[in-house]
Amino acid sequence: MNASVKTTTKTLKWIMARLVLHQDIQQKLRKDIASRRASGDHTMTCGGRRRRPFMEAIVLEALRLHPPAHYLLAHTTDKDATLDNYVIPKGSIMNFGVASIGQDATLWTDPDVFRPERFVEREEGSGVRCTTGGSDSGPETKKMMLFGAGQRACPGAWIAMMVLHSFVEDLVRRLIGFRLLVGWMHPSTW
Numbered sequence: 001m002n003a004s005v006k007t008t009t010k011t012l013k014w015i016m017a018r019l020v021l022h023q024d025i026q027q028k029l030r031k032d033i034a035s036r037r038a039s040g041d042h043t044m045t046c047g048g049r050r051r052r053p054f055m056e057a058i059v060l061e062a063l064r065l066h067p068p069a070h071y072l073l074a075h076t077t078d079k080d081a082t083l084d085n086y087v088i089p090k091g092s093i094m095n096f097g098v099a100s101i102g103q104d105a106t107l108w109t110d111p112d113v114f115r116p117e118r119f120v121e122r123e124e125g126s127g128v129r130c131t132t133g134g135s136d137s138g139p140e141t142k143k144m145m146l147f148g149a150g151q152r153a154c155p156g157a158w159i160a161m162m163v164l165h166s167f168v169e170d171l172v173r174r175l176i177g178f179r180l181l182v183g184w185m186h187p188s189t190w
């Protein structure tokens with residue numbers, strides 16, 4: 001299967017598994033979806049992601065804990081570089097351990113806990129977006145680089161995020177009683 005489809009479906013599965021395990025968050029999301037739709041907001045556009053901060057937070061938190069790519073593609077340096085006290089000579093092959101960055105206890109409180117609110121409370125997750133390179137890759141986004149950063153960042157990030165919003169919203173709205181799905185969804189059965 002195409003890698004981009006695989007990473008997106010893998011993430012979808014993790015999000016749904018997390019919603020099964022965290023029924024309180026699932027209920028909160030369900031209410032959020034219902035109130036938005038009651039106010040006539042049915043659109044699923046990329047810009048509309050800003051109107052769904054809780055959904056965005058759930059997707060980001062699932063991606064933080066379960067990144068489909070643990071490393072970025074290998075990069076190389078075209079000149080000598082210094083990072084903290086380390087000198088990285090020109091021509092070095094660089095790998096970025098994005099999975100470890102997302103779970104670094106010096107950056108995130110209780111990194112093992114699934115708590116989407118960290119992305120909506122404007123605290124530690126504030127400023128984290130899915131980058132698509134260019135001007136959208138400020139230093140704060142480096143706290144979580146699941147789609148890479150800078151010019152070679154994933155160009156499909158916005159599509160992936162939109163697809164995830166859309167699928168999760170549809171599944172949560174249509175499937176009642178997620179507990180029944182635990183047997184299928186629970187990570188221990190994968």
Ligand code: HEM
Pocket residue numbers: 004005007008011068069071072073074145146147148149151152153154155156157159160
């Ligand atoms: C949750 C879903 C996805 C994740 C986590 C993800 C993550 C990544 C990562 C980490 C990279 C490497 C960036 C780097 O090394 O700096 C990448 C590259 C890439 N991704 Fe994605 N991706 C996802 C979905 C998609 C989708 C849906 C598409 C296409 C529609 C896509 C297309 C690409 C392409 C073409 C590249 C290579 C870019 C380049 O080398 O310049 N990805 N992705």
